[in-house]
Amino acid sequence: MSDAVSPLAPKKQPRMPTVEGVRIATAQAGIKYKGRTDVVAMVFDEGTTVAGVFTRSKCPSAPVEFCRQNLPGGSARVLVVNSGNANAFTGKRGRETTSMTGEAAAKAAGCAQEEVFLASTGVIGEPLDAGKFSHLLAGMVETAEPALWGEAGKAIMTTDTYPKYATAKVMIGETEVTLNGIAKGAGMIAPDMATMLSFLATDAAIDAAVLQDLLSKGVGKTFNAVTVDSDTSTSDTLMLFATGAAAKRGAPRITDPKDARLSQFRRALNRMLKNLALQVVRDGEGARKQVEVTVTGAKSARSAKRVALSIANSPLVKTAVAGEDANWGRVVMAVGKAGEPADRDLLSIWFGDIRVAHQGERDPAYSETETSAYMKRDEIAVRVDLGLGRGKATVWTCDLTKEYVAINGDYRS
Amino acid sequence: MSDAVSPLAPKKQPRMPTVEGVRIATAQAGIKYKGRTDVVAMVFDEGTTVAGVFTRSKCPSAPVEFCRQNLPGGSARVLVVNSGNANAFTGKRGRETTSMTGEAAAKAAGCAQEEVFLASTGVIGEPLDAGKFSHLLAGMVETAEPALWGEAGKAIMTTDTYPKYATAKVMIGETEVTLNGIAKGAGMIAPDMATMLSFLATDAAIDAAVLQDLLSKGVGKTFNAVTVDSDTSTSDTLMLFATGAAAKRGAPRITDPKDARLSQFRRALNRMLKNLALQVVRDGEGARKQVEVTVTGAKSARSAKRVALSIANSPLVKTAVAGEDANWGRVVMAVGKAGEPADRDLLSIWFGDIRVAHQGERDPAYSETETSAYMKRDEIAVRVDLGLGRGKATVWTCDLTKEYVAINGDYRS
Numbered sequence: 001m002s003d004a005v006s007p008l009a010p011k012k013q014p015r016m017p018t019v020e021g022v023r024i025a026t027a028q029a030g031i032k033y034k035g036r037t038d039v040v041a042m043v044f045d046e047g048t049t050v051a052g053v054f055t056r057s058k059c060p061s062a063p064v065e066f067c068r069q070n071l072p073g074g075s076a077r078v079l080v081v082n083s084g085n086a087n088a089f090t091g092k093r094g095r096e097t098t099s100m101t102g103e104a105a106a107k108a109a110g111c112a113q114e115e116v117f118l119a120s121t122g123v124i125g126e127p128l129d130a131g132k133f134s135h136l137l138a139g140m141v142e143t144a145e146p147a148l149w150g151e152a153g154k155a156i157m158t159t160d161t162y163p164k165y166a167t168a169k170v171m172i173g174e175t176e177v178t179l180n181g182i183a184k185g186a187g188m189i190a191p192d193m194a195t196m197l198s199f200l201a202t203d204a205a206i207d208a209a210v211l212q213d214l215l216s217k218g219v220g221k222t223f224n225a226v227t228v229d230s231d232t233s234t235s236d237t238l239m240l241f242a243t244g245a246a247a248k249r250g251a252p253r254i255t256d257p258k259d260a261r262l263s264q265f266r267r268a269l270n271r272m273l274k275n276l277a278l279q280v281v282r283d284g285e286g287a288r289k290q291v292e293v294t295v296t297g298a299k300s301a302r303s304a305k306r307v308a309l310s311i312a313n314s315p316l317v318k319t320a321v322a323g324e325d326a327n328w329g330r331v332v333m334a335v336g337k338a339g340e341p342a343d344r345d346l347l348s349i350w351f352g353d354i355r356v357a358h359q360g361e362r363d364p365a366y367s368e369t370e371t372s373a374y375m376k377r378d379e380i381a382v383r384v385d386l387g388l389g390r391g392k393a394t395v396w397t398c399d400l401t402k403e404y405v406a407i408n409g410d411y412r413s
Numbered sequence: 414m415s416d417a418v419s420p421l422a423p424k425k426q427p428r429m430p431t432v433e434g435v436r437i438a439t440a441q442a443g444i445k446y447k448g449r450t451d452v453v454a455m456v457f458d459e460g461t462t463v464a465g466v467f468t469r470s471k472c473p474s475a476p477v478e479f480c481r482q483n484l485p486g487g488s489a490r491v492l493v494v495n496s497g498n499a500n501a502f503t504g505k506r507g508r509e510t511t512s513m514t515g516e517a518a519a520k521a522a523g524c525a526q527e528e529v530f531l532a533s534t535g536v537i538g539e540p541l542d543a544g545k546f547s548h549l550l551a552g553m554v555e556t557a558e559p560a561l562w563g564e565a566g567k568a569i570m571t572t573d574t575y576p577k578y579a580t581a582k583v584m585i586g587e588t589e590v591t592l593n594g595i596a597k598g599a600g601m602i603a604p605d606m607a608t609m610l611s612f613l614a615t616d617a618a619i620d621a622a623v624l625q626d627l628l629s630k631g632v633g634k635t636f637n638a639v640t641v642d643s644d645t646s647t648s649d650t651l652m653l654f655a656t657g658a659a660a661k662r663g664a665p666r667i668t669d670p671k672d673a674r675l676s677q678f679r680r681a682l683n684r685m686l687k688n689l690a691l692q693v694v695r696d697g698e699g700a701r702k703q704v705e706v707t708v709t710g711a712k713s714a715r716s717a718k719r720v721a722l723s724i725a726n727s728p729l730v731k732t733a734v735a736g737e738d739a740n741w742g743r744v745v746m747a748v749g750k751a752g753e754p755a756d757r758d759l760l761s762i763w764f765g766d767i768r769v770a771h772q773g774e775r776d777p778a779y780s781e782t783e784t785s786a787y788m789k790r791d792e793i794a795v796r797v798d799l800g801l802g803r804g805k806a807t808v809w810t811c812d813l814t815k816e817y818v819a820i821n822g823d824y825r826s
Contacts, residue, residue, distance in 0.1 A: 055749075056750075056752075057746070057750055058750075058751070058753070058756075058757075059745050059748055059749030088742070089745045089760075089774070089775075091757075124742030125741065125742040125775050234745065234746055234749055319818050319821035322822040323822030329502060329536065330537075332501070332502045332537060332647065333472070333537065333646065336470030336471045336472030337469075337471075338471070342471040345504060347502075357538065360502060360504040360505075361502070361503060361505070361540075362502075362539070362540075400728075400818060400822075401818060404818070405732050405735065405814060405815045405818055408728070408736070
């Protein structure tokens with residue numbers, strides 16, 4: 001594996017502020033990596049609410065099952081994340097590990113086991129020895145401090161080439177609140193370690209049910225609209241914590257998802273989810289270009305998204321983008337194979353603002369030179385109008401390069 | 414593109430016999446390629462019946478629509494195939510081309526236009542000028558001879574690295590009949606030219622409806638069970654012609670698909686369809702290994718096939734095979750993402766005869782050395798038992814190599 005940072009990495013990382021009610025500690029447990037941190041504990045003040053969205057895999061990891069079990073309680077006091085081993089497909093021993101870690105974390109934080117959340121990312125199928133880090137948890141909780149968001153973002157990395165951060169300040173009523181987020185790649189990004197993890201926290205005071213509503217609605221056009229190679233991790237985890245600490249400064253407690261005072265927060269949350277999801281795509285294994293695929297004119301939004309994903313997941317489309325080839329014939333192919341309503345003679349296709357195909361034929365004004373120049377960009381937009389209805393959707397992916405094959409073919413050898 | 418023949422090419426090509434009632438001609442029309450044949454005409458005796466199966470793409474090519482229109486007539490006198498241009502996504506002009514070619518072919522063969530069948534393979538979206546080869550058809554039909562199956566197999570190639578042939582002789586009643594087949598790659602194999610074409614012919618006397626029944630049932634476990642990269646061509650075409658010439662030698666006319674005298678023929682046909690489909694997989698772009706994926710213990714055969722295709726199409730599984738890495742964690746991932754019923758704790762996975770995972774955990778007897786040695790083979794078998802029911806399915810694919818990305822990323826540039 002090359003150590004090079006993705007050419008699509010952000011030019012500049014944001015400075016992460018603290019979030020009142022959140023303290024963080026990291027540690028080097030040597031689970032797989034040497035000489036770097038691989039465990040994070042996030043400790044939350046009493047009263048912290050929680051929401052989560054998890055992989056749709058039918059074979060989820062043990063930590064995902066653990067979180068799903070605790071989520072209905074709506075209350076969180078500590079989150080423990082390790083990198084290097086996903087604790088996935090580890091059978092009964094996997095459950096023993098989560099229960100042992102959960103117990104140690106609850107004891108360290110002085111809370112109920114139902115208030116503990118866990119995530120693991122790394123190799124699949126290798127037993128994860130909780131003994132490697134559970135003894136560290138008491139010390140970590142004790143020494144945790146608010147200003148370690150930067151460290152947390154690094155400790156959860158696996159094959160990511162850069163840590164992923166986002167932060168925002170917005171008003172809820174008359175009070176400013178903070179929203180922080182970190183993520184790690186993603187898609188299927190990682191060799192054995194296909195996992196997207198993302199954790200957001202705010203000091204706003206928001207009931208768990210409202211928080212879940214915000215998060216569940218937010219993922220559709222963000223984390224659930226990105227794909228690197230169509231492969232789905234057993235461990236994908238996205239969680240949002242709200243400590244409520246801003247209530248001391250006068251922030252209202254939000255108990256109704258329709259509360260108008262949520263509008264700024266909702267927009268900021270959705271922007272942050274999209275920002276983090278795109279950072280994940282831009283760090284897709286071997287990625288050299290970001291590809292935005294928009295489908296309009298579909299019979300429904302659902303149909304549009306399926307067609308868009310068919311295009312975004314097509315190896316032929318992705319290799320064409322890698323080769324800077326405006327190969328719209330492959331886009332037609334991907335529309336055709338999606339199985340959704342489509343009429344060849346109504347199709348139009350654009351690369352950027354250049355219409356390359358119209359009503360089932362190459363655009364009469366098509367210029368190979370102009371289109372080829374466009375394809376040299378870092379960010380490519382493909383738009384398809386199906387001409388059938390009003391359904392539309394946008395998804396994001398990256399190109400498919402030889403580097404992807406090298407990373408995933410050479411990894412264990 | 415490299416000129417190297419796939420390492421998985423057959424060691425030896427069969428010598429193709431003639432099929433009574435079929436005459437063949439090839440020509441160099443210079444549609445795209447120089448210095449090689451790119452048009453084939455197959456001329457059939459009066460009374461020839463026909464069956465066909467076509468791409469499921471919602472954006473099929475003009476020749477596919479042309480064939481679909483003529484198929485219900487059940488009668489064929491001439492097939493015209495060109496390589497170099499797929500006449501796909503060419504709008505009204507595409508239909509003008511097929512109708513002009515159909516007219517010229519009907520005139521040349523002295524038949525109705527409803528008895529003409531067409532196929533094109535090559536670049537998508539470029540208008541195909543029928544004038545380039547329609548004037549050749551009269552001469553081709555006149556000079557066509559029975560012994561040119563070898564030439565026909567070569568003339569339909571695009572990025573194939575070897576021509577694909579199969580032949581068999583079987584008894585129908587007391588009479589021996591011949592069955593010949595040719596194919597070209599396939600899957601999404603080809604750069605711009607993603608197309609699988611295959612044409613079979615026999616001198617047996619079989620009604621069109623029976624022929625269609627045989628072919629439609631035969632594709633499920635053969636051509637519809639292979640995948641190179643999950644991409645579906647706009648032009649996939651599989652046709653079976655029966656001239657009935659063997660009737661003169663006493664072969665009975667088969668008018669009922671349940672006729673017991675068909676059993677040898679049915680088996681030979683199914684074997685040939687599988688043989689040709691596998692030749693196509695083994696010539697997948699950049700392929701270095703054939704991968705057979707078998708799923709057993711599924712809730713239904715349909716569910717088993719979906720899980721098998723999810724594994725066979727997973728870029729992470731395919732790159733692992735390319736890297737000779739027995740990465741069964743990725744197989745778990747692909748089972749999980751298929752969306753079909755699966756229970757992690759009941760899963761077992763084998764590479765060849767080596768059980769690598771059992772009941773949701775790594776097999777206690779797992780040996781990395783033994784499994785790694787197995788992964789060095791040319792033909793890899795992956796088997797997954799879901800432990801839920803009796804549904805099973807087998808599909809075939811190839812590995813995903815850097816060469817695939819090179820071929821598809823560098824093609825037009």
